[in-house]
Amino acid sequence: MTWPAVELDPIQRVEVLAAALPGTVVHRSEFDQDLATFWSWISDLERSVPAFDSDVSSLQILSIEGANLRIRARGPWWMAFAPIRFDVRLEEGFCWMTSRLYVVGMGAVDHDGRTIFAHCEGVHLAGPSWLRRVLRPVFWLSRFRHHRHVRSDLAGMRRALANG
Amino acid sequence: MERLLGELMPYLGRICGAIALDRGDDALQDTMMAILTHIGDLREPAAVRGWARRIAVREAVRHAKGDRSEATDPAAFELDVAAMDFATDTDVRAVLAGLPVEARTVLVLRHLEGLTEVETAALLSIKVGTVKSRTSRARSTFRARWTS
Numbered sequence: 308m309t310w311p312a313v314e315l316d317p318i319q320r321v322e323v324l325a326a327a328l329p330g331t332v333v334h335r336s337e338f339d340q341d342l343a344t345f346w347s348w349i350s351d352l353e354r355s356v357p358a359f360d361s362d363v364s365s366l367q368i369l370s371i372e373g374a375n376l377r378i379r380a381r382g383p384w385w386m387a388f389a390p391i392r393f394d395v396r397l398e399e400g401f402c403w404m405t406s407r408l409y410v411v412g413m414g415a416v417d418h419d420g421r422t423i424f425a426h427c428e429g430v431h432l433a434g435p436s437w438l439r440r441v442l443r444p445v446f447w448l449s450r451f452r453h454h455r456h457v458r459s460d461l462a463g464m465r466r467a468l469a470n471g
Numbered sequence: 472m473e474r475l476l477g478e479l480m481p482y483l484g485r486i487c488g489a490i491a492l493d494r495g496d497d498a499l500q501d502t503m504m505a506i507l508t509h510i511g512d513l514r515e516p517a518a519v520r521g522w523a524r525r526i527a528v529r530e531a532v533r534h535a536k537g538d539r540s541e542a543t544d545p546a547a548f549e550l551d552v553a554a555m556d557f558a559t560d561t562d563v564r565a566v567l568a569g570l571p572v573e574a575r576t577v578l579v580l581r582h583l584e585g586l587t588e589v590e591t592a593a594l595l596s597i598k599v600g601t602v603k604s605r606t607s608r609a610r611s612t613f614r615a616r617w618t619s
Contacts, residue, residue, distance in 0.1 A: 310583055311564040313488040313495035314480055315503065323500055324473060327507030396473050403473040431472075436512050 317401035317414030318425040324403065324412055329439065330446030331410060331429025332453045336461045338424055340468060342417040345424070346400055348468065349413065352378060359463030362456070374398050405431065426460060429453045472507055475519075479506065482520070483527040489579045490531035492568055498534040502527045524584065525594055528576060535572040566616045574609035581606055 315323060318335070325333045338345050349355050356366045362382055369377040369392075376395040393404040393411070404411040412427035430449055432442060439446075483502055488495040505526050513522060567575050580591045581602075588606070592599045 309563060310485055310579075311488040311492065311495070311567065312481070312485040313491075313499050314484045315476075315496065315499060319496070319500050320476060323503045323507065324476060326504045327472065327510075396477075405473070436509070439511065 316416050317398075318416050318423060319414075320401055321403075321412040321414035321425045321427050324410075325427040325429070328410060328429060328431045329443055330431060330449050330453075331412075331427050332450050332457055333412075333425055333427040334454075334457045334461060335423060335425050337418065338422045338465070338468065340422055341420050342400065342415060342422045345422040345468075346415055349415070349464070350397060350402065352376075352395070352397075352402075355464075355467070356380065358467040359460050361459060361463065378404070408432070424461075424464075426457050428457050428460070472510075475510065476503055476507065479503070479520075479523055483523060485583060486524065486527045486579060487531045487534075489567060489583060490528065490572065490575050491534040492564065492575075494534040494537065495531070498527070498531040501534070502530040505530065528580065528594060532572055532576055535575070566613055569616060570609060570612065574605055574612070577602060577605045578609045578613060 322333055325331045340348075353366050353368060357363050363380050364383055365381045367379045369379055374397055376397055378393050378395055379390045380393065381390045391406045391409065393406045393409075395405075396403045400415045402411075402413040408430050410427070410429060410431040412425070414425045416423050430446060432439065432446075480499070480503070484495070484499055487498040487502060491498040502523070506523050510519070513519060567578070570578070576595065577591060580586045580594065581588070586594065588599050588602045591606075592602045595602070
């Protein structure tokens, strides 16, 4: 006897995680590419992230252990002295990257041969609710910057995919 | 946070799926949002599983009751046998769908979760006698439906 069970798809996972982090934003977008093509490109993080994110000049995978990766991202020349390390969970259709303060999430599902993609970025802070309440205005203000940045990332993805 | 989501999702997905059925994914999404939003307030991290289960049951019942075709009044706890889909009589989901949400919830907590009557009563904020009567009726209907 098997009891019915449900699970969250990659986009729902990204949205749930983002909802718990007030300093993050999520944008959904639809891409012409099928899921396999789209995800095979985006999950090649060393190649795809510097291609679509103007704040990342290079990305290096430091270690891989199953679906768990450690990566190092370098910013543009004026920030090259301070690379950021991320712990990454990379699965089919789902990617969640966390550094000490910054988080990036990506989720993708098939939609009639095209791809629906959710992209999340922002600051995160684990801790008691009183601290999160105190910092909520700061997080809220930072969202304007993240909205701009995520829109820029999505446009960068379209350009990179169009250029092959 | 992502790890917590990954660890809890299969467990809570069974509870939400069995109680809320077609609305299970919405219930699971709201459950996970509530858990991740309030996890920092949990005083005893070791109690996370029981705490998460309580939230999942609450959200699953809430979503299941959002379906107006469900019997939601415990006083009117009568099984609509005619509404059951007898063409899929080996399907647990179809059997569960023929039960009111109160019966599904008790069955899930007593048989899937293995809670005692007292624990089930405490989790649902109802009397132990009510748990007993609901369990008895749900079991007999489930058994009859399952073996028909």
